[in-house]
Amino acid sequence: MDYKEIDKVLHDHIKVFIEKHKKDIIHEIRIAVNKPVIAYTTTGEKIGKEIVTKDELEIIVRKISKFSIYAFEDEIRQGFLTLKEGHRVGICGECVIENGEIKIIKNIASLNIRMAREIYGCSNSVIEYILRDQGIYNTIIISPPKCGKTTMLRDITRQLSDGIADNNVSGRRVCVIDERSEIAACKLGVPEMDVGLRTDVLDGCPKAIGIMMAIRTLAPDIIVCDEIGTEKDLNSIISACTCGVNIISTIHGQSIEDLYSKGISRDIERNKVFQRAIILSNDKGPGHIKAIYDLNDNVNLWGAYDD
Numbered sequence: 001m002d003y004k005e006i007d008k009v010l011h012d013h014i015k016v017f018i019e020k021h022k023k024d025i026i027h028e029i030r031i032a033v034n035k036p037v038i039a040y041t042t043t044g045e046k047i048g049k050e051i052v053t054k055d056e057l058e059i060i061v062r063k064i065s066k067f068s069i070y071a072f073e074d075e076i077r078q079g080f081l082t083l084k085e086g087h088r089v090g091i092c093g094e095c096v097i098e099n100g101e102i103k104i105i106k107n108i109a110s111l112n113i114r115m116a117r118e119i120y121g122c123s124n125s126v127i128e129y130i131l132r133d134q135g136i137y138n139t140i141i142i143s144p145p146k147c148g149k150t151t152m153l154r155d156i157t158r159q160l161s162d163g164i165a166d167n168n169v170s171g172r173r174v175c176v177i178d179e180r181s182e183i184a185a186c187k188l189g190v191p192e193m194d195v196g197l198r199t200d201v202l203d204g205c206p207k208a209i210g211i212m213m214a215i216r217t218l219a220p221d222i223i224v225c226d227e228i229g230t231e232k233d234l235n236s237i238i239s240a241c242t243c244g245v246n247i248i249s250t251i252h253g254q255s256i257e258d259l260y261s262k263g264i265s266r267d268i269e270r271n272k273v274f275q276r277a278i279i280l281s282n283d284k285g286p287g288h289i290k291a292i293y294d295l296n297d298n299v300n301l302w303g304a305y306d307d
Contacts, residue, residue, distance in 0.1 A: 005085045006113065009063040011056050017048040027146070032092075032110035033057050042285075054109075061108050064089055077102050078180075078204070086116035086185025086192035116185050118193055122148070122287055123155040126278055129292045129301055130248070131167055136160065136222065138241065138273060141250040142259055143280035148287035149250045150182050150226055152280070154193055156248060157183065157224045161196020174199040175220035177210035183226055208232035215243050222246045234267050241273060255279060256293055272296075 003022065006029070007015055014037050018029065024041035031037055037048040064081045065072045075081050079102075081089045090112035096103045130136050139156075143149035163171035178184050178201050184191035186203035195201065200218050202210040207225045211233075214220050223240055225233075228249050237247050253259060256277055260269045268274065277293040280286075292302040 005083045006087060009060050009083070011060070013050045014048070014052070017046075017050075021046050027115055029113040029115075030110065031057060031060065031113070035110075057108065057111065060111065061091075073104060074204075076105050079105065080181075082181055082185060082187055082192075083113075084187050084192060086187075088114045088116065088180075088182060088185070090114065116193065117151055119148075119151055119155065119287070120158075120194075121155065123152050123159060126152070126289060126292060127156065127159055127164065128167065129278070130156065130160075130276060131164075131169060134169065136172075136246050136248070137275040138247045139249075139276040139278065140259065140268070140274045141248075141278045141280065142253040142256065143250065144252065144254055144282065146286065147280040147282045149280055152278075152287060153224065153226060153248065153250055154183050154195060157199060158194050158196040160222055160248075161199040171196070171198045172221040173219060174222045174224060175210075175214040175218050176201045177205055177207050177214065177223060177225040178203050179205060179207050179210070180226065183224065208236040211236035211240050215240055215245060220245055222248060224248045226250050227252065231267070234271075234273070237273055238271055247273070253279075254281075256291065 017037055018039065021039050021041055024043045026039050026041050028040040029037065031052055033054045034051060036051055039046040064083065072081060076091060079091050081091065083089060091105055091108055092110040093105045093108035095105055130139050141149045141153060157174055157176060160172050161174045163169055174196060176183050176195055176199060178186065181203055184195045184201045185193045186201055189203060191201055202213065207228065211223055214223055223245055228234065228251055240247055256279060259277060275295055277295055279290040281288050281290045289302060291300050294301055
């Protein structure tokens with residue numbers, strides 16, 4: 001993992017702390033005023049010794065925003081900034097509300113740096129279950145937080161866009177609706193992550209709007225989006241399917257039962273939107289595949305359900 005862009009914005013005592021734990025693979029770095037730095041790694045939580053001051057945190061924010069916070073107001077309003085390597089910096093502070101919406105976040109008091117990771121080939125074991133002759137099955141990835149669903153979604157996107165020689169699958173036109181800028185990790189509109197040769201990205205665009213925009217203007221074979229959660233999202237996905245466009249998406253959950261246990265999920269079942277469901281867990285580390293379901297026949301294709 002490359003820490004170059006992160007090192008550029010951190011103070012020396014934080015860099016020393018991070019350097020000490022790089023070998024453990026860091027997933028998150030939490031920096032808060034009047035508190036020590038906390039890093040979450042593959043071997044657990046690591047807590048620094050030095051206290052971060054308000055001035056130090058303000059300097060970090062200014063560096064991330066290239067000393068022009070006003071130029072990044074739209075991102076800040078959504079609660080994050082993005083570093084060049086795709087690392088997402090979550091922001092907490094005082095929210096100024098105008099007309100029921102966040103106008104700006106000021107007096108920033110804490111940051112959560114989520115490390116962006118590309119793992120080439122992490123979807124190799126599931127890709128054959130998605131392929132369908134020369135097309136694909138509409139697929140939903142069900143996963144709790146921090147189980148690698150976005151990393152897997154990104155690698156699936158890349159493989160389908162580039163083509164898969166081993167499976168004799170040619171590349172497909174893919175459009176990523178990246179509402180939270182987490183899949184492609186765009187910086188100034190350009191993806192920092194490898195999402196494939198034939199992939200277009202609508203960065204920061206609400207899924208319901210972006211899906212319809214892609215259908216009208218980009219002629220995708222496949223639309224990829226993360227974390228569907230509203231009726232508008234689902235309606236736009238149904239419209240895409242009606243137009244012959246395939247969908248790959250994710251949803252928060254622990255099991256196949258969670259897919260059908262609440263409002264939008266029941267609509268997914270009723271409209272038979274997806275044919276495949278990949279269930280991830282963190283039981284054996286991020287990206288662990290718990291099950292792969294054929295939703296048409298309600299059969300677990302992955303073998304015995306891994307509890």
